[in-house]
Amino acid sequence: MKTRPLSQNDIPAIIDLMELGTPFVRPRTESDYWLYANLFSSTCPVAVDGDELVGAIIAFRSQDHPDDIYIQDVVAHPEHRRRGVTTALLNSVRDAAVSFTCSRLYLTSEPENAPAHHTWTRRGFTNVAGDRTLNGISVISDYKGAGKHRAVYELQLA
Ligand SMILES: CC(C)(COP(=O)(O)OP(=O)(O)OC[C@H]1O[C@@H](n2cnc3c(N)ncnc32)[C@H](O)[C@@H]1OP(=O)(O)O)[C@@H](O)C(=O)NCCC(=O)NCCS
Incomplete structure (x- = not known):
């Protein structure tokens, strides 16, 4: 399993993945994921196992409070839970936060x-x-x- 930034090509797969997060997470629209992939990819990592998308975090650096990164959605594929997928994704967001000199992640x-x-x-x-x-x-x-x-x-x- 490895992590990389969300890409526009991932949009159908991330929508399918988010469906598996119900009832606590639900998919957003294709146009929302276009925005995340093209404007916020450094804080929106996905986890892949081979060709399969097995986890994702959607997060943003705040414009109103630039020291903060807010984590909006987190999901790990049900067959890949408790194997460190979310931990790896959180590490990726944390690295991005450090590179932006942010001081807080919250959700x-x-x-x-x-x-x-x-x-x-x-x-x-x-x-x-x-x-x-x-x-x-x-x-x-x-x-x-x-x-x-x-x-x-x-x-x-x-
Ligand atoms: C919550 C969720 C994202 C966790 O993802 P995950 O990839 O399974 O998490 P990790 O494997 O990285 O686990 C992180 C830590 O939490 C612990 N943990 C995770 N799920 C747990 C559970 N059900 N019970 C007890 N501990 C749990 C793990 O043991 C691990 O701790 P450790 O490293 O000390 O052993 C996942 O269960 C999920 O996708 N749920 C549905 C969507 C959702 O609820 N998203 C969050 C909305 S706020």
């Missing part, structure tokens, strides 16, 4: 997503203190709008 998860919670915390992310706790996970109410409660995780870079 949100739905509080019911225990595998995601394990992944972020195992990789050194902190679960940001919220206003309630669900299954031991700290949650910020209405973080993404009314009723859209989210667990927020951040990794400070040296």
